[in-house]
Structure formats: structure tokens, C-alpha cells
Amino acid sequence: MKEMExxxxxxxxxxxxSATATANAEDSAIVHLEQAAKTYGEGRSAVExxxxxxxxxxxxxxxxxxxxxxxxxxTLLNLIGAIEPPSSGRVTVTxxxxxxxxxxxxxxxxxxxxxxxxxxxxxxxxxxxxxNVQLIAELVDGDGEGTAxxxxxxxxxxxxxxxxxxxxxxxxxxRVAIARALAKHPPLLLCDEPxxxxxxxxxxxILDLLQRLNREEGRTLLLVTHNEAIxxxxxxxxxxxxxxxxxxxxxxxxxxxxxxSW
Numbered sequence: 001m002k003e004m005e006x007x008x009x010x011x012x013x014x015x016x017x018s019a020t021a022t023a024n025a026e027d028s029a030i031v032h033l034e035q036a037a038k039t040y041g042e043g044r045s046a047v048e049x050x051x052x053x054x055x056x057x058x059x060x061x062x063x064x065x066x067x068x069x070x071x072x073x074x075t076l077l078n079l080i081g082a083i084e085p086p087s088s089g090r091v092t093v094t095x096x097x098x099x100x101x102x103x104x105x106x107x108x109x110x111x112x113x114x115x116x117x118x119x120x121x122x123x124x125x126x127x128x129x130x131x132n133v134q135l136i137a138e139l140v141d142g143d144g145e146g147t148a149x150x151x152x153x154x155x156x157x158x159x160x161x162x163x164x165x166x167x168x169x170x171x172x173x174x175r176v177a178i179a180r181a182l183a184k185h186p187p188l189l190l191c192d193e194p195x196x197x198x199x200x201x202x203x204x205x206i207l208d209l210l211q212r213l214n215r216e217e218g219r220t221l222l223l224v225t226h227n228e229a230i231x232x233x234x235x236x237x238x239x240x241x242x243x244x245x246x247x248x249x250x251x252x253x254x255x256x257x258x259x260x261s262w
Contacts, residue, residue: 030188030220031057031080036089036099038075049075051243052089057222057236059187062214062254064231065224067240073224074192076240080222081114081190082106094187111139115181119193121173123165129176130161137183151179155209171202178209189213191223195230200262207233208257229262 033055040047050072057063067073078084079091082098085106091098094113101109110116123132130148137151138144152161155175165173174194181189191210195203211233213219223230231237232255239247 028058029056030059030094031055031222032090032092033079034090034092036079036086036091038079038084039087048243050079050086053245055238055245057220059220060214060218061236062211062221062234063223063236063238064234065222065238065240066226066228066231068226071240072243073240075243077190077192077222077224080188081116082109112184113186113188115184115186115189117174117178117181117189117191117194119196121165121170121177121197123173123176125165128162128164129157129168129172129179132165132176133180133183136180140184147183148179151183152176154182155179169202170198171205174198174202174206175209178206178213182213187220189219189221191221193225193227194223195227196225203262204257204260207260211254211257227262229260232260233257 033053035052035054036050037048037052038050040049053076055076065073065076079086079098080093082093082101083106085101086099089099093109096109096113098106098109124135127135129152130145133151134144134148137147149158149161152158152175155178157172157175157179160168160172163172165176168176174197178194189210194210195206198206207230210221210223214221214235223234231251234251235254237247237249237251238245239249
């Protein structure tokens with residue numbers, strides 16, 4: 001009887017392997033878009049900034065999103081960063097489904113789960129570098145000053161803590177902005193034209209810093225730019241046009257930042 005039971009019992013090993021593989025894939029994904037779309041306006045004046053999009057970004061990737069103005073790249077970043085909700089579809093980031101969050105929920109998500117680096121540094125001119133970073137660090141960390149100091153030291157500004165933004169170069173101000181983003185210990189950094197206001201030499205320094213954060217600390221980076229040259233440092237390049245991802249390429253041999261020119 002036992003032999004008969006053994007032969008008639010269904011073999012679920014394949015299903016179990018499949019379920020495990022799916023679970024592992026979900027664990028490795030830090031960003032997951034399912035038919036996510038964004039439309040501004042209504043009726044004849046409606047503009048479909050991002051058409052229904054499926055996208056998975058794995059933990060540890062350095063993804064560069066390329067496209068001309070109006071291609072949808074900044075809209076994509078805004079949805080992933082919970083700056084605004086999708087008009088339809090689902091957006092899941094670090095395991096949190098953003099599509100269902102209200103304004104307060106999105107604010108908490110931005111504060112706790114993701115770091116932002118923009119083209120314009122958005123530093124408070126009346127606060128020192130340390131105070132600018134500490135202001136954010138204290139939102140999520142009991143040791144705000146200590147965290148701010150460590151974040152600034154990690155970007156090479158340990159000797160410039162007490163300097164005001166006006167006394168810092170453009171590259172140093174962008175480093176403060178990156179330290180401010182890192183003070184929240186985010187697993188995901190979203191960068192919108194981070195070198196757009198910088199010259200080549202300073203831009204390379206910022207790209208080198210971002211690349212080291214990815215390679216040495218394992219942080220996932222999504223970098224939006226119109227600058228084709230920056231794609232060389234990426235592990236993956238998404239090209240956008242007319243609100244769609246038109247091309248998705250893997251880069252098996254990313255260049256170092258000092259090899260980038262524009």
C-alpha cells in the first residue's frame with residue numbers, strides 16, 4: 001500500500017522549483033513596474049507622458065536612462081521615486097506598492113526609502129554643509145550629526161563641514177547633495193541630470209563617486225540624462241522615446257568615469 005501511495009502521489013518538485021525561482025526573482029528586484037502609465041490633463045488636452053510600461057530593475061544595477069526632452073524619462077523617475085502616482089498600473093519599489101499610497105504615504109516613502117540627486121543642488125544657503133545634511137539625517141536617524149559627518153566624509157568633504165554653499169565649488173555642492181541623499185541609508189538612489197550643471201572634470205568626479213557607491217556599497221542607481229556619453233558607465237542602458245522604453249541594453253564592460261568625455 002505504501003508503495004502504491006508513493007507512485008500515485010503527485011510530483012510537485014517542478015512547481016516548487018518554479019515557485020522558489022519566482023520568489024528569488026521578486027527578492028532581487030528593487031523596482032517593478034507593471035503597465036505603469038502617466039497621463040496629464042483630460043480629454044483632448046491629455047498628454048500621455050509615459051505609456052503603459054513594464055520594467056524590472058534588479059538590486060545592484062547602475063541603470064542609465066537616456067532620451068531627449070519629452071521622452072518620458074523624468075516621468076519614469078518621478079513614478080519610481082513616489083514624487084507622483086501613476087495614472088494606471090502598478091509601481092512597486094523596495095517591496096512597497098506605491099500605486100496605492102496617498103500623499104502622506106508617498107512623503108514617508110520618499111523620506112525613508114529613496115535618495116534623490118538633482119541637477120540643481122537645492123542646498124539651503126544659510127546652512128553649512130554639515131547642517132544641510134544633518135537636516136535630512138535627523139528625519140530618519142537619532143544620531144543626525146554623526147550620520148551627517150560620516151556621509152560627508154564618505155564623499156570626500158570631511159574638511160569642508162563648516163563651509164556654506166556659497167564657499168563651495170559646484171562639484172563640492174553636488175557632493176553635499178549626494179551626502180544628503182546617503183544620510184537616509186537608501187538602497188536606491190535616483191539621479192536626475194546629476195552632472196548637468198558641471199564641467200567635464202567635475203562631472204567625471206561625480207560620476208566616479210556614483211560608480212563607487214554602486215560597485216563598493218552595492219547601491220542601486222537610476223540615472224536619468226540626455227547625455228549619451230554617460231551611458232558608458234552603466235551596467236544597463238534604457239533608451240526612451242515618445243513615452244516608451246524603446247531599447248533596453250546590458251553593458252557587460254562598463255567604462256570607468258575617467259574614460260567618459262562630452
